[in-house]
Amino acid sequence: MKKYVLTATVVLLGVFGVVIYASGEWIYIDRFVNQPENAGEWPDSFYEPTYTIGSGDGAFFPSFDADSNTISPEALEAASSWAAERNSVALIVLHRGQVALERYWDGVDRHVPYSGRGMTKSLIGILYGFAVADGAVVLDEPAATYLPEWRNDERSKITVRHLLENTSGLENPPFTDSIFNKQTRLAWAPDIAAAALSFQAERPAGEIFNVSSANSTLLAVILQRSTKMPILQYFEEQLWTPLEAEKGIFYAERSGGRAHIDCCFRATPGDWVRLGSMLAHDGVYNEQQVLPSGWVAEMTAPGRHYEAYGLHMWRGQPYAEIREVYEGTGIGHYQSEPFLVDDVLFLEGGSNRVMWVSPSLDLVILRLGRTTDKWDHSFIPNTIIRGLNLSQGSG
Numbered sequence: 001m002k003k004y005v006l007t008a009t010v011v012l013l014g015v016f017g018v019v020i021y022a023s024g025e026w027i028y029i030d031r032f033v034n035q036p037e038n039a040g041e042w043p044d045s046f047y048e049p050t051y052t053i054g055s056g057d058g059a060f061f062p063s064f065d066a067d068s069n070t071i072s073p074e075a076l077e078a079a080s081s082w083a084a085e086r087n088s089v090a091l092i093v094l095h096r097g098q099v100a101l102e103r104y105w106d107g108v109d110r111h112v113p114y115s116g117r118g119m120t121k122s123l124i125g126i127l128y129g130f131a132v133a134d135g136a137v138v139l140d141e142p143a144a145t146y147l148p149e150w151r152n153d154e155r156s157k158i159t160v161r162h163l164l165e166n167t168s169g170l171e172n173p174p175f176t177d178s179i180f181n182k183q184t185r186l187a188w189a190p191d192i193a194a195a196a197l198s199f200q201a202e203r204p205a206g207e208i209f210n211v212s213s214a215n216s217t218l219l220a221v222i223l224q225r226s227t228k229m230p231i232l233q234y235f236e237e238q239l240w241t242p243l244e245a246e247k248g249i250f251y252a253e254r255s256g257g258r259a260h261i262d263c264c265f266r267a268t269p270g271d272w273v274r275l276g277s278m279l280a281h282d283g284v285y286n287e288q289q290v291l292p293s294g295w296v297a298e299m300t301a302p303g304r305h306y307e308a309y310g311l312h313m314w315r316g317q318p319y320a321e322i323r324e325v326y327e328g329t330g331i332g333h334y335q336s337e338p339f340l341v342d343d344v345l346f347l348e349g350g351s352n353r354v355m356w357v358s359p360s361l362d363l364v365i366l367r368l369g370r371t372t373d374k375w376d377h378s379f380i381p382n383t384i385i386r387g388l389n390l391s392q393g394s395g
Contacts, residue, residue, distance in 0.1 A: 075387020
């Protein structure tokens, strides 16, 4: 009898193993078991498999001569020293199309791809500019128009705009050590569309702001379904190639699967700045209209519920000492004072990876680096702004 039980057990385990392998669940299990000790700072090796795009060789922005720089050396040095003391790997300041400051640490340079983590989310908001202009997506349509899985439950009341404004009301549970945790599955599962579609409505749409990777992933699913084009191809053709970008690396759910558009896109510091310059100029890069005119203003208009956030893009106004990521929790980014100009928009990626853009000042500031506990979200941009000499340079 024991022999038969043992045989049956072996057979069942074998069948279970085949099912796990065939479904791709082994990928999730492997990632879960071997997850990095610091979940906020994954090593590059953990991002496998990946998709690499871009081969642009366009000239980078010229640098100011020391005697023509539009920003005082004292301000540039103060910002650079402050960044250096806070785990930074790159700090670039671009003013009026010229590089005022370019500093690197820890082996990073202009050509080394570096993860923007949650800055990636703003890329989906940028891509929607193309889809809206082409009529592929209507922002105030129910998301269920494109996600039929939602048509018969409370999620049918969520619009595409709610997803873009991060006010969908979908559950957003914290990460836990459980292999069944929905956030963990969304980050590492071999089918991120299915993982995101498993998130249920927790609050009425439009009532609470809550930055969510599920929202970003679902927006990518909608974009792929509505344009009938893989998100990776759409991103490369519509945005990355026109920017003459050098290199970008997307984390993939599995080999041949979807690219993550919710997190962890790695781009060179130079390419992040190209993107920032385009945002500073109403979608124009190198005298070419890349992003549809007016979309930057559209995506940076105050959110209908949470004014400090637009369509997957952060806004500098209104000021709050703690810029909340989850409304009502006090969890967010410390900012000691308001930005000194009202039109600051920014991409923010956790661990204080930030790119600030002021169209009115024609100013782009990029800081990449690792986590620090001494961060003040206004220090670098306001130090640079205070050091501006607007009578210098071309205007």
